[in-house]
Amino acid sequence: MHRFLFVTHSHNKLSEAERFLDMKLQHYGLDLPELQSVDVEEVAVHKVKYAYNVLQRPVMVDDTGLYVDAWNGLPGGLVKWFMQRVGDRGICDMMQVAKERTARAKTVVATIDDEVNLNIYVGTMEGTIAPEPAGEGGYSWETIFIPNGSDRTVAQMTREEKDHYSMRRVAFEALIRREESMVPSVGALLER
Numbered sequence: 001m002h003r004f005l006f007v008t009h010s011h012n013k014l015s016e017a018e019r020f021l022d023m024k025l026q027h028y029g030l031d032l033p034e035l036q037s038v039d040v041e042e043v044a045v046h047k048v049k050y051a052y053n054v055l056q057r058p059v060m061v062d063d064t065g066l067y068v069d070a071w072n073g074l075p076g077g078l079v080k081w082f083m084q085r086v087g088d089r090g091i092c093d094m095m096q097v098a099k100e101r102t103a104r105a106k107t108v109v110a111t112i113d114d115e116v117n118l119n120i121y122v123g124t125m126e127g128t129i130a131p132e133p134a135g136e137g138g139y140s141w142e143t144i145f146i147p148n149g150s151d152r153t154v155a156q157m158t159r160e161e162k163d164h165y166s167m168r169r170v171a172f173e174a175l176i177r178r179e180e181s182m183v184p185s186v187g188a189l190l191e192r
């Protein structure tokens with residue numbers, strides 16, 4: 001994972017990624033023209049290709065969205081605009097007429113390595129939209145998302161609880177598995 005430059009402006013993403021990968025990451029706040037799409041896979045692939053073209057070195061990006069089933073997956077990758085325009089309380093108000101409250105948060109981590117291979121790693125967190133915002137200091141939609149298995153919003157959780165449910169943790173664990181399967185361990189090298 002050391003080989004990837006993590007391209008993000010988000011301190012929250014960086015500190016979570018470093019925790020989940022258990023290492024310090026090189027990072028860079030490049031201004032990435034973000035494709036406006038519901039589909040976070042599409043946005044992440046667009047971002048990582050752009051970052052690679054500009055920086056010409058192995059790069060990694062994270063794109064995250066919130067998918068509400070009653071709205072056929074909206075806002076997905078457009079959640080930033082929903083939060084800016086209607087906010088957490090506005091989303092709860094709009095959900096009052098919804099027949100189902102189920103939703104999922106999805107993180108897509110995309111990498112391009114030095115052989116220009118592109119890979120994506122997906123993590124999801126299933127849950128429901130809360131009847132009203134709850135929790136202090138939550139970031140973005142964390143005040144209105146209740147993960148399955150909990151009765152509290154992400155914003156009401158301790159860091160340890162949040163990490164337990166985190167869609168970002170699942171995505172980075174998939175990256176770790178892939179990297180470990182590619183790099184022979186020191187033990188394996190000594191056996192040759």
Ligand SMILES: O=P(O)(O)OP(=O)(O)OP(=O)(O)OC[C@H]1O[C@@H](n2cnc3c(O)ncnc32)[C@H](O)[C@@H]1O
Nearest residue numbers: 007008009010062063064079080083139140141142
């Ligand atoms: O520089 P980049 O990495 O692109 O940072 P960003 O903040 O623009 O990242 P996204 O487009 O992926 O984020 C879309 C929205 O989702 C929010 N978001 C991202 N990760 C989140 C998380 O773990 N919990 C809650 N909200 C999150 C974020 O605040 C944005 O409003």
